[in-house]
Amino acid sequence: MERKIALITGATSGIGKATAIALAQIGYHIIATGRRKERLDSLKEELPEGIDFLPLCFDVRDKEAVHSAISGLPENWKSIDVLVNNAGNAHGLDPIQSGSLEDWDAMMDINVKGLLYVSHEVMPIMIARKSGIIVNVGSIAGKEVYPNGNVYCGSKHAVDAITNGMRMDLNPYGIKVIGVHPGLVKTEFSIVRFKGDAERSDKVYQGFEPLLPEDIADTIAFAVSRPKHVVLADIVMLPTAQASATIVNKNL
Numbered sequence: 001m002e003r004k005i006a007l008i009t010g011a012t013s014g015i016g017k018a019t020a021i022a023l024a025q026i027g028y029h030i031i032a033t034g035r036r037k038e039r040l041d042s043l044k045e046e047l048p049e050g051i052d053f054l055p056l057c058f059d060v061r062d063k064e065a066v067h068s069a070i071s072g073l074p075e076n077w078k079s080i081d082v083l084v085n086n087a088g089n090a091h092g093l094d095p096i097q098s099g100s101l102e103d104w105d106a107m108m109d110i111n112v113k114g115l116l117y118v119s120h121e122v123m124p125i126m127i128a129r130k131s132g133i134i135v136n137v138g139s140i141a142g143k144e145v146y147p148n149g150n151v152y153c154g155s156k157h158a159v160d161a162i163t164n165g166m167r168m169d170l171n172p173y174g175i176k177v178i179g180v181h182p183g184l185v186k187t188e189f190s191i192v193r194f195k196g197d198a199e200r201s202d203k204v205y206q207g208f209e210p211l212l213p214e215d216i217a218d219t220i221a222f223a224v225s226r227p228k229h230v231v232l233a234d235i236v237m238l239p240t241a242q243a244s245a246t247i248v249n250k251n252l
């Protein structure tokens with residue numbers, strides 16, 4: 001069988017980790033990235049036998065580190081077939097007038113510029129091969145805005161726009177570009193957003209059944225395994241209890 005390679009950013013946790021496992025289960029060899037090295041290393045244990053694994057530890061905000069990690073890939077890892085741009089988080093949930101510059105920098109630098117830096121390295125590889133699939137993990141926050149979501153929503157609207165632009169510009173090269181936009185998924189997302197406040201974070205997912213990271217991962221695995229002539233361009237995925245960014249039915 002042809003050797004297939006997937007690179008997943010933010011694979012130390014949540015959606016990225018589940019996606020690395022799901023893609024390994026359908027035969028992809030896995031390049032997993034993130035900043036927490038021990039978590040990256042331990043992911044190997046969760047992949048099926050026979051799947052090769054390459055952990056790459058870098059901060060997506062550091063464009064030199066992104067460049068040297070991806071341009072320095074060993075020869076047998078260079079032909080990336082699937083890129084999943086997943087690394088990202090919300091930082092804070094505050095009215096715009098009291099938001100922090102550090103939080104704003106983090107969200108724009110990681111969610112938007114980090115996605116661009118990684119894509120900048122991988123797109124030429126796919127263009128040269130006239131083949132490849134890029135999955136960008138956006139959010140319902142990239143389709144709608146909610147109170148206090150301001151800059152996070154802005155970063156995810158940017159991801160949505162960039163995804164649509166990528167699809168147009170990469171179309172002549174046969175590269176598929178897929179936007180996946182989840183609603184509420186129970187991961188470490190809210191722990192990060194609320195800076196380690198577990199009680200506040202737990203409340204986000206109480207009283208209804210949220211999505212699990214595996215739900216998103218299954219959908220990504222399904223989307224990347226469609227026939228060559230089919231692209232699932234734009235996928236919005238919500239828990240059944242969620243009707244919009246702000247409407248969650250806690251009585252189901």
Ligand code: NDP
Nearest residue numbers: 010012013014015034035036059060088139185187188189
């Ligand atoms: P987690 O907090 O569980 O995972 C976030 C991942 O991003 C981690 O692996 C983390 O790795 C990585 N990451 C964060 N900052 C950086 C950085 N500077 N450099 C490299 N990697 C980084 O959250 P989720 O799994 O929920 O989030 C994944 C994506 O899904 C994000 O883009 C998020 O916006 C999006 N999303 C999440 C939803 C949810 O409700 N959970 C809903 C909609 C979209 P490490 O810290 O090791 O670097």
Ligand code: 8X3
Nearest residue numbers: 139140141183184245
């Ligand atoms: C994560 C989902 O609703 O917190 O993107 O923005 S939400």
